[in-house]
Amino acid sequence: MAIVKMKKFTLLAFQSQKKELLQNLQRLQAVQFTEFNVEDEQYKEYLKQDSAYVEISEVEDKQAQVKFAIDFLSKYEEKKGMLNELKQGKDSLTYEELEKRVENISWKNEYVALKQLENNITEKNQHISKLRGDIEELSKWINLDMPMSDVKGFKNTIAYLGTIPKNFLENLREEIGNSFDTSYIETIGEDSRDANILIVFHKENLKDIDIILKRYSFTRVQYEYQSVPSEVIKEFKHKIQEIKNELKETNEEIKQHLMHLQEFKLVFEHCESELARLKSYEKFLASSNIFVVEGYVPCEDSNDFEKMLKDTLSDNYYLEIEDAEGDETPVLLKNGKLTEAFEPITEMYSLPRYTEVDPTVFLMPFYILFFGMMLSDAAYGMILFLGTLIGLKLFNLEDEMRKSFKMFCYLGLSTTFWGIMYGSYFGDAISLPALWMKPDSDVMMLMIVSVALGLVQITVGLAIKAYMYIRDGKILDALWDVGLWYGILGGLILWGLSAFGVIDNPTLTTVCKYLALVCAILIILTNGREEKGIAGKLGQGFYALYGITGYVGDLVSYTRLAALGLATGFISMAFNMMIGMFGNPIAKILAGGLIFVVGHIFNLFINALGAYVHTCRLQYLEYFGKFYEGGGTAFKPLKYSSKYVNITKK
The missing domain is CATH 3.30.70.2750 (Alpha-Beta Plaits)
Incomplete structure (x- = not known):
């Protein structure tokens, strides 16, 4: 599964049941509300936009006080290392557990105490600032020997x-x-x-x-002042030290309140979840007795949704639900364990529209292949693989972070594979034969392979475009806009190969030449089919044929697969060469070891970053440009906040 199928619903129920309904919908975490527009004028007289601005204001005021306490106490919390934070992660609670714990938290008195402590600190710091200003002024008169x-x-x-x-x-x-x-x-x-x-x-x-x-x-x-300036300055400095000592005591007192920090975080989460429910009122239309709302629910959750309505509202509601259609439908991606790791790559570009295909599954194999080919060092690949694998096992990661770790884990395996193919282990630090070729010795072959892989990806992109046309019943469009390009590109490539003597078949050469020519003519004649007038049709057709230069540019772009792979190897060998220049054994061990560690860590980081960026570029420009537009809106259901703790369904 890729893009989750949605159902669109319209619900009408009584106002008296709205609060309970929203609580249960939030527990379900599978319903997104949309703006409801009344087209019939007679209903506009009775139904107005719903709102809970008074309740929202009250909860926001409460949340602001809680947020102050969190920010204030966090400054005095002992900082954990990044690794410890990742290992510990967030606590997980059900919403029912959260409610029970929040009910037993008396946070208001604690807030007042913290506010007084903050005011105390502010007053003391202001006093110190004033004394320092007075000292600076009096220093001009320090030589005066009279009061x-x-x-x-x-x-x-x-x-x-x-x-x-x-x-x-x-x-x-x-x-x-x-x-x-x-x-x-x-x-x-x-x-x-x-x-x-x-x-x-x-x-x-x-x-x-x-x-x-x-x-x-x-x-x-x-x-x-009744004393000479030097004595006054001395007195002020002594006073500053006294205030600083008082501030230390205040800081120690504040640390005694740190035990309540987690409680404030729980209250904050409770407020945030309550605000999510209250703000959803703005999507409702309501009268004094009823409300009506539209929204979306994934097909796989629709049965649970209808059961929840029945349990909550009994028979006191009206529901219309049908399969969602159109690009305004929100998009939720759902892929397998391997593919889902690459969803952030798609989302960073743009979510697909509901009527498009999810490109994640189609970019995933190419992304893995191209990244490994660019980084292309077996030792670097194993470091990347083992580092992310350990992180996945030891750290309590959030979903998005876990996806990134999984993605780089797979990319590490690809990098290891290509490093073995190229015989690269920290460059040439470990001398093992290449299973395929040495990039620095076979640059032309590497370039050809890179362009060939680019041609494969572009071909797949065009095939996806053809599938989308055929799926939508536009078979001729698939022929004109995809099939003809297959013909012209295939004909020109085979014709070129024969010109360089790679293919020695005169008949095939002639067929390819005329195939390319016929396809070019057909592109001119068919690509302007939507235009009016002969001139417009031909003009659009010639412009479309000019697009062949774009294909040439796209194929040239894939040479970066070879270029970045060579760069990784050459930089590695440069560091190894520097180490080899040390004649003294002790210097070679100490300085050489430092250069080896720092140099290769730097090379791994900078070329992994380059591989990540350039692989993204190939997907976004050369690949997506053939079949993908994007522009979809994310599915955002009514759910719980998880800023400080993870709120789970069960």
């Missing part, structure tokens, strides 16, 4: 503390010194721009001094 508040305590004189631009200081000192005998200016400190000064003068000169200071951009500062 800063004392500058206001003179009887007959006035003292100012303030700053002035450095380039004005000497002019100010000179003008005041020349104008007033009873004045004193002392520079306390300075930075690149300003000077910090103390100026003392007689009270009777106040007005004149103020005028002069203003002209020189003097900015007065006033402090109430």
Whole structure:
């Protein structure tokens, strides 16, 4: 099975049973609701879009509080290593178990306590920031040997503390010194721009001094500290240390609350699942007494769906259910254990439309083959295979991650196979004969094989296109749009082989030449069949024939199978050559061993990434372009949230 067959339903039931119904549908995890459109005007008067915005708002507020607690406590949780996290995975619970556990969790008091602790930490950090700012400011006056508040305590004189631009200081000192005998200016400190000064003068000169200071951009500062700046700074630093000690105590207190972190996560999952039910109301149309909704259910779950309706609603409902049709139907993929590992490759491009074929089963063998051919080192392949196999056995992986591990496990086997064919084991580090050929010695053969494999994949792609035409009853379209291309490509290839002396059969050569010519003429005549007018038909036909250049480009693209395979081998041999250049045995063991490990790990990673990307490219551009459009929408049933724990049906 590939694309799961769907049934479309219309359900009408009483409002009083909606809540229980949605709970049971969520347990089933097999029903997707769609927007219901009322076409009959007389029903629009009675049926309005349903909503639960008040309940949603309440649950979202509750969830926001729970999320705060999770984020706050998670910062103090002891971090596990990535391997430990993968090994442990998520806990699994049924929804019934989740509900029972959530009922016994008194999380609100715990939330209030955590909020107070957060406010306490925020206040302390703000106090520290203020003290540090004060210290930075006071550091400018650290050379002042008197309490800063004392500058206001003179009887007959006035003292100012303030700053002035450095380039004005000497002019100010000179003008005041020349104008007033009873004045004193002392520079306390300075930075690149300003000077910090103390100026003392007689009270009777106040007005004149103020005028002069203003002209020189003097900015007065006033402090109430009762000690000299150095003592105040020392006191502030001591206070900062005291607050830091208090923060450590607060942090230790918070860690005592970590035992409640998992409880908050369970409450969050419960809220998330409840929100999923409440938000589904938006897909319903309802009156004060009834509601109506449309949706989809997989055919394989339709019996369970109807039984659940009967058990929940008794006979108080109306149901219409029929086979789904059309590209608006959501898509659910279901493949065998081998093929399902490659579903993420298809989904990364685009899901198929409901009326298309699932390309996963058709790309899977080529993907395995091409990836191994590009990485092409038996040792690398065994590392990839054993690493992912161990991960599958030891780690508690989620479905998507498990698919990726399985895919790379298969790709590791393919890489091992091609490495044995090429005789590559960490490049040439292990000298074993190739079972087929050495790529660096048979480059032309490798290129020919790569293009030949590309031709096979393109041929399969065209065959799938023909199947889709025939399935839909478009037999002539299959002949014109696929059969003619088989003829022209096959004729040209055989004609070319005869021109290079590979085939020595004049009759076959003549037949192939005319086959290609006839198919080319027919492509011109038939590919514009949807156009109006002779000119439009011929123009479209010639344009279609021009597409043969695209086939040539596609075949050339497959030479990357050879290129990346050669790159893997050459880089491996380069690292091995570097190791061989060490003459000293000790250096060869120590430095050479390091180069071997680091170099080959790097080569494995970078070329595995390259093989993954370029194999995807061959599927998406050269292969899918022949038969696949995509654009389907994923089937998203009403189900449970599984962010922190896996919620299972049973």
